[in-house]
Amino acid sequence: MTSRIGCRELRVSARGRELLRVPELDVAAGEVLAVLGPNGAGKSTLLRALGHLGHLHRTGDVLLDGRVAGPRELRAAIAAVLQRPILRRGTVAGNAAAGLRLRGVGRAEARRRSAPWLDALGIGHLAERRASTLSGGEAQRVAIARALAVAPRVLLLDEPFAGLDATTRADLLADLRTVLDGLDTATVLVTHDRHEAMALAGRTALLVAGRIRQLGPTARVLDHPVDLDCARLVGFTNVLPPAVTGRPRLAAARPEHCVVGGDGDGLRIPGTVRRVVPLGAATRVDVDTEAGTLACRSVDANGLGPGAPVTVSVPEAALRPIPTNGAFVAT
Amino acid sequence: MVLAVVLAVAACGGPAAGPAAGPSGERTLILATTTSTQDSGLLDELLPAFTEATGWAVKPVAVGSGQAIEMGRRGEADVLLVHSPAAEEEYVAEGTAGRRLLVMHNDFVLLGPEDDPAGVRGLPVDEAMRRIAETQAVFVSRGDESGTHSRELSLWEEAGVTPGAPWYQETGQGMGATLRVAAEKGGYTLADRGTYLTQSAGLAVLVEGDPGLLNVYHVIEVTERAGERVQPEGAAAFADWITGQDAQRRIGEFGRETYGQPLFVPDAGKPDPTAG
Amino acid sequence: MDVLVDGVAQALSLLFSGDQETWAITLLTLRVSLGATLIAALVGAPIGMAIALGSFPGRRLLLAAANTGMGLPPVVVGLVVTVLLWRSGPLGSLGLLYTPTAMVVAQAVIATPVVVALVAAAVQQVDREFLVQMQGLGATRLRALLALAAEARLPLLAAAMAAFGAVVSEVGAAQMVGGNIAGQTRVLTTAAVLATSRGEFGLAIAFGLVLLLLAFAVNVVVTLAGQR
Numbered sequence: 001m002t003s004r005i006g007c008r009e010l011r012v013s014a015r016g017r018e019l020l021r022v023p024e025l026d027v028a029a030g031e032v033l034a035v036l037g038p039n040g041a042g043k044s045t046l047l048r049a050l051g052h053l054g055h056l057h058r059t060g061d062v063l064l065d066g067r068v069a070g071p072r073e074l075r076a077a078i079a080a081v082l083q084r085p086i087l088r089r090g091t092v093a094g095n096a097a098a099g100l101r102l103r104g105v106g107r108a109e110a111r112r113r114s115a116p117w118l119d120a121l122g123i124g125h126l127a128e129r130r131a132s133t134l135s136g137g138e139a140q141r142v143a144i145a146r147a148l149a150v151a152p153r154v155l156l157l158d159e160p161f162a163g164l165d166a167t168t169r170a171d172l173l174a175d176l177r178t179v180l181d182g183l184d185t186a187t188v189l190v191t192h193d194r195h196e197a198m199a200l201a202g203r204t205a206l207l208v209a210g211r212i213r214q215l216g217p218t219a220r221v222l223d224h225p226v227d228l229d230c231a232r233l234v235g236f237t238n239v240l241p242p243a244v245t246g247r248p249r250l251a252a253a254r255p256e257h258c259v260v261g262g263d264g265d266g267l268r269i270p271g272t273v274r275r276v277v278p279l280g281a282a283t284r285v286d287v288d289t290e291a292g293t294l295a296c297r298s299v300d301a302n303g304l305g306p307g308a309p310v311t312v313s314v315p316e317a318a319l320r321p322i323p324t325n326g327a328f329v330a331t
Numbered sequence: 332m333v334l335a336v337v338l339a340v341a342a343c344g345g346p347a348a349g350p351a352a353g354p355s356g357e358r359t360l361i362l363a364t365t366t367s368t369q370d371s372g373l374l375d376e377l378l379p380a381f382t383e384a385t386g387w388a389v390k391p392v393a394v395g396s397g398q399a400i401e402m403g404r405r406g407e408a409d410v411l412l413v414h415s416p417a418a419e420e421e422y423v424a425e426g427t428a429g430r431r432l433l434v435m436h437n438d439f440v441l442l443g444p445e446d447d448p449a450g451v452r453g454l455p456v457d458e459a460m461r462r463i464a465e466t467q468a469v470f471v472s473r474g475d476e477s478g479t480h481s482r483e484l485s486l487w488e489e490a491g492v493t494p495g496a497p498w499y500q501e502t503g504q505g506m507g508a509t510l511r512v513a514a515e516k517g518g519y520t521l522a523d524r525g526t527y528l529t530q531s532a533g534l535a536v537l538v539e540g541d542p543g544l545l546n547v548y549h550v551i552e553v554t555e556r557a558g559e560r561v562q563p564e565g566a567a568a569f570a571d572w573i574t575g576q577d578a579q580r581r582i583g584e585f586g587r588e589t590y591g592q593p594l595f596v597p598d599a600g601k602p603d604p605t606a607g
Numbered sequence: 608m609d610v611l612v613d614g615v616a617q618a619l620s621l622l623f624s625g626d627q628e629t630w631a632i633t634l635l636t637l638r639v640s641l642g643a644t645l646i647a648a649l650v651g652a653p654i655g656m657a658i659a660l661g662s663f664p665g666r667r668l669l670l671a672a673a674n675t676g677m678g679l680p681p682v683v684v685g686l687v688v689t690v691l692l693w694r695s696g697p698l699g700s701l702g703l704l705y706t707p708t709a710m711v712v713a714q715a716v717i718a719t720p721v722v723v724a725l726v727a728a729a730v731q732q733v734d735r736e737f738l739v740q741m742q743g744l745g746a747t748r749l750r751a752l753l754a755l756a757a758e759a760r761l762p763l764l765a766a767a768m769a770a771f772g773a774v775v776s777e778v779g780a781a782q783m784v785g786g787n788i789a790g791q792t793r794v795l796t797t798a799a800v801l802a803t804s805r806g807e808f809g810l811a812i813a814f815g816l817v818l819l820l821l822a823f824a825v826n827v828v829v830t831l832a833g834q835r
Contacts, residue, residue, distance in 0.1 A: 054739045080743025086734050088758055102746040102754065150745060361705065370805050375789065390705045392786045407693050407704075507804040530806035560694040560702075 003066055004029040004186035005050060005077075005154045010060035012042075012049050020045045020210040022060075029153075032180060032187040034201035034218065036194060038233060042210040043190040044083075047156050050188065051078045064153070076103075079152035083159045085143035087131040092123065095131050095142050099150040114149035120179050121145045122171075137168035141175075148179065155180075155187040161196060173199050194222050194234050206230045224320060225252070231322055237295065239322075240314075244269060244291040250322045255295040257318035260285045262299065266315040269294070273308045287312055359388040360565030363400075363408035365478055366505045368548075369393035371525040371594050376585055377578060384577070385568045397476025403428065403551065406558015410566040411551040412573070414478035414523075417485065419549055429552030429566060432574050433603050435582050435595040436547045439482055440527055441538035442510070443468075443519040451519070456541040460490040467498040469518030473509045474501025478546070483521045486543060510534060525594040528586065545604055548595070550574065574599035614812025621813055622820075628790075633817055636794040639707055640775040641825075643714030647770050651719045652763075655726025656752070660738070670727055676720025681713075682779030688713040689783050705786040710794070713780040718770040725769055729762030730755065764833040768826055775822055795821070 006026035012019045020042040027033045037043045048054045050062055052071045061068045064077055079099060087095045096118050097110035105113070118124045121141040126134070131142065140160055147155060160176075161169045177200055180187055189200055197204045197218055204218040208229040214221055225231035228239065228250070236252035245251055245267055260273075271289030276298070283298045287310060296312050298304065368374050369391065378389050392399075392408065396415035400422050402408040412434065413419060423431055441459055443451065449468040451459035463470055472494075473480040487494055502509045506522055510532040513520040520534070523546050527536070538544070550573050552566035572578055579597035586594035598604075621629040657663075658670050690696055692704040692712075703709045733755060741751035756763060778796035785792035787801060795818040802811035 048739070051743060053742050075742065075745050075747070078743070079745065080740070082736055082740050082743065084734070084736065086737055086740040088754070098754075099744040102741060102744050102750050146744065156743070366804065369801075372805075390786060390788050390791065392705065392788075405693075405695055407695065505804045507806050511806075532806070558694050560699060 002028060003063065004031075005188070006063040006066075007050060008061045008063065010046075010049055010058070010062065012045050012056050012058050014057060018210060020049065022046065022212055025205070025212065025215075026063075027154075027186040027188055029184050029186050031203065032189055032201045034189045034191060034197035034204040035207050036191060036197050036204055036233060037207035038192065041207045043192075043207055044158050045210075046207065047080070047158050047188060047190050050074075051080050051154075051156050053080060077153040078156060079147035079150050079154075080156040081140075081143045081147050081158065081160050083162055085136075085139035087134075087139055087142060090131060091127065092118065092129050092131055092134070092142050093127040096127075096145045096149055099146045103150060110149075114145065117145040117149045118142075120148075120175075122175055135168075137164050137172060140164065141172065144176065144179075148183075148185075152185055155185045157187065157189045159191055160189075161191070161193070176200065198222060206233055208233065226323055228252075228322055231320065236320055238291075238314075240267070240269075240291050240319075244289065245319075247321070251319045252322055253314050253318045253320070255284070256282075256297050258294055258296040258312050258314050260287065260296045260298040260304070260310050260312055262313040264313060264315055266313060266317075266319070269312045269314070271310060271312060273304055273306050273310055275306055276304050285310070357388050358386065358562070358565060359390055360409040360562050360569065361402075361407070362389050362391045362410050362412060362569065363398075363402040364391055364393055364412040365396050365399060365414060366393050367414070367479070367523050367526055368412060370505065370507060371529060371586070373525075373582070373585055373595065377573070377581060380577065380581065381569065381572050385572060387565050387568050389569070395475050395477035396481065403553045404557060406553060406555075406561045409553055409562045410569045411553065412548060413551065414546055414548045415481045416547060416549070418481060419551060423551070427554060427556040429554045429563065430570055431549050431551045432570055433598050433601065434548045434550050434573055435579075435597050435599075436545060436604070437524045437595045438539065439479065439521055439544040439546050440524050440536045441519065441544075442513065442522055442527065442534040443537045444514075444517045445535045447535075447537055448517075449519070452537045454538060456486060456538050456543050457490040459538045460486055461492055463519055464490075464492040464494060464498075469513075469516050470494060470499050471509055471513040471516065471518045471520045472499065472501045473506065474503050475505075477505075479506060479521060479523055482544075482546065486521070489543065506530075507532075525586070528590045528592070528594060547598070547604060610808045611812060613809035615816060617809045617813035618816040618820075622817060629814075629817065631790065632793050632795055632798050632814075633821060635707060635792075636775065636796075636818070637821060637825075639710045639781070639794060640714060640771060642711045643718050643774050644767060644771040646711070646715040647718035647722045648767055650715070651722030651770075652726050655723045655766075656730055656755075658723070658727040659730035670724070673720045673723035673727065677724055679717060679720065680779065681717050681777040681781075682783065684716050685713050685780030685783030688716065688780065692784065704784065705788060705792060707785070707792055709784040710781050710792060713784045714774040714777070717777060717780060718774050721770040721773050722766055725766030726763060729759045729766055732762060733759050760833060764829060768829055771825060772822060775818065775825075 003026035007022055008024055010022045035043050035046060049056055049058050052074045062074060063069060064073055088098055093111060096114040100110035100113055118127055121144055123138055123141045126138060144160065161172060173196065191197060201218050203216060204221045205212050206214040206221060213230050214226050222234045225234050225236055231252040235254050238253045238255055238258055240251045242248060269289050271287040274286040274288050274293055277284045285296050285298045285304060287294050287296055294312060374391050378391060382388050396413040397418060399411050399413050400418050403411045403422060419431065422428055441456060449463045449466040451462050472483055502512050506526040507530050509520055510522060510530055514532040514534055550570045552570050553561050554563055555561050579599050582595050582597040583593055658666055688709065689704065691698050692709055693699055737755055737758065738751050741754050746754065776796065778800055781794050782797050787793050787797035795814050799811045799814035802814060
């Protein structure tokens with residue numbers, strides 16, 4: 001692939017501690033790469049290191065179109081959207097043009113070039129509103145429009161949907177997807193939500209404790225974790241050791257596939273109910289087993305109470321074997 | 332930081348150089364004098380004439396006689412116009428001063444409330460001060476090492492009294508402020524007649540004309556012995572001019588129109604009443 | 608009470624009759640205090656910004672010093688500057704004592720801590736990530752800082768006005784380093800004190816009112832310029 005942005009031996013440390021270490025990473029033009037990880041994993045750090053933003057103690061190289069790039073080139077090529085939309089005083093239209101203005105573009109031309117992006121993100125009708133009166137979702141759209149207006153070769157998005165309600169998030173996701181589809185821009189999306197990764201990214205990297213543990217096509221990464229941390233990250237939170245499963249390797253399954261009182265092939269694990277939590281459409285049942293407490297789904301909660309003996313069944317197809325060595329695997 | 336600011340401002344010469352910087356080449360001398368010469372307005376009358384006559388511009392710094400003499404000691408002023416004979420003689424005895432010439436005099440007056448609770452009206456001044464101390468009537472002093480304050484202290488000494496709280500109060504301020512405090516508290520105070528004429532504050536003159544109440548002004552030249560930046564030619568020019576005919580005439584006329592009597596009596600060339 | 612009324616009447620008559628002396632005093636007041644505020648802004652604003660944005664050792668101590676400096680008695684500053692500038696002092700050769708320049712210096716010293724403390728507060732109000740986001744849009748360090756200043760421009764203007772207010776109304780330093788010399792270093796505050804000591808209360812109040820009008824006029828101009 002032709003790498004639009006990449007890094008080699010990128011390391012970031014602070015106060016003597018190493019926060020991030022990425023030997024190699026590339027994102028192609030037109031591609032969206034999601035960086036998924038738990039809080040504190042270093043996702044924002046990676047983003048900032050790639051964009052040479054903030055005061056980071058950084059070693060290693062960042063590459064643009066295959067060549068090592070200095071801070072000035074990076075600054076010109078990149079546009080970033082941070083977690084909180086930081087807008088300036090003034091109107092929405094003024095803010096959307098701010099990215100271009102900061103790069104020295106004249107006021108009239110900046111307005112002209114940024115206006116279509118407000119429409120693309122569905123907020124063209126808010127152009128003359130004061131930025132301080134916007135809702136969270138609207139403000140974030142302005143921030144994204146502002147970034148896209150500079151026609152960046154690389155777009156860095158740091159958890160852009162954080163703090164938005166479900167409907168707003170869904171709408172923004174859809175609009176963002178539409179906008180990004182036609183662009184030549186390489187996009188790096190940092191998130192802790194795998195559904196966002198599914199919706200937007202062709203490839204996903206799992207970042208845990210400053211290291212990329214797994215990198216590959218999104219569907220594969222999200223469904224075939226290579227180690228325990230990755231498994232938990234992508235939702236395989238029920239860990240089943242060999243002692244319980246009778247299999248040679250550690251296995252994991254999603255809670256929604258562990259059914260109490262179900263039948264069919266696969267594993268059957270005895271246990272006692274710890275608690276029953278009705279959650280609207282389905283009921284969650286926590287079951288104490290030899291493998292620890294498993295979060296399971298119940299089809300029919302009648303007659304289940306704490307202490308009741310039950311059997312958890314996990315279909316074969318839902319089990320994932322986990323190699324335990326935790327080494328980086330590019331799948 | 333002050334150094335940096337000073338250099339920056341001095342370097343740009345500056346819009347803040349002041350509206351009356353004067354033609355270049357004009358010489359300026361520093362005159363240290365007392366608040367009574369400034370408050371009476373005499374300086375406003377004399378200084379422009381001096382500048383016109385001699386070409387020396389003057390920066391008059393009006394502080395108390397004590398502070399003025401101290402400035403002379405340190406060479407921070409070029410010439411002094413003060414009225415504190417004891418302190419002046421001490422300063423001259425130190426050896427760094429130039430000529431000391433008599434300029435003018437007026438007198439001090441003992442002021443108090445019209446109803447005179449201590450009953451001092453018309454008495455000789457030392458008797459009056461004793462009476463005030465005995466009755467513990469409120470006496471307001473300037474307490475600021477000025478010429479007036481020094482005279483007041485020597486009068487207490489001659490009366491054989493050591494004044495103290497609670498009836499003796501020191502304001503640490505100029506004559507005008509001290510007069511007002513005395514008036515507010517219905518107390519007594521010592522003032523020079525010049526200031527009294529311009530601001531009586533409602534007080535009455537109760538003792539006057541006593542020889543101990545003579546208020547004599549001298550001009551004293553500062554020499555380079557006090558400091559290397561002193562300008563002795565300026566000092567000489569001022570001392571000569573103020574004891575000269577024109578200045579003495581102006582002094583003699585000053586205040587006659589407004590107050591019906593002159594505020595000062597010109598004395599240049601006469602025998603010094605404070606000598607001996 | 609009639610003293611106050613008399614003062615108002617005198618103020619109006621002095622101003623509108625174009626009394627030369629009053630206008631000269633007013634102009635000098637403006638030049639000295641504006642000059643001092645400008646210097647304080649040039650020196651203090653970068654320091655205030657550095658305190659707000661930086662992370663160097665002693666940062667908080669510096670801020671505490673600035674906050675304390677806001678309470679510096681002008682008389683004390685005047686005394687220190689006098690000692691430095693008088694003939695026997697280290698800077699005596701400059702011959703600056705009893706000149707408007709010395710007054711500008713002393714007032715600049717008084718105004719600088721005000722500027723530092725208030726600029727630091729103004730900049731700290733802006734989102735911590737502001738500069739990073741500006742960088743993320745391609746701004747150079749300089750452009751990012753200018754954007755930050757534009758963002759905080761209202762509290763920054765307030766800082767300047769507070770500094771101006773502090774120095775235009777002070778009398779201790781102006782009296783000491785200026786000497787209140789007629790036609791040369793007399794400003795509205797020292798003129799008011801002199802008038803008071805001469806018992807001319809109406810005139811003193813008149814000067815006070817002119818000072819208020821001056822400060823108001825400056826504030827109006829600056830506020831209008833800031834709102835554009």
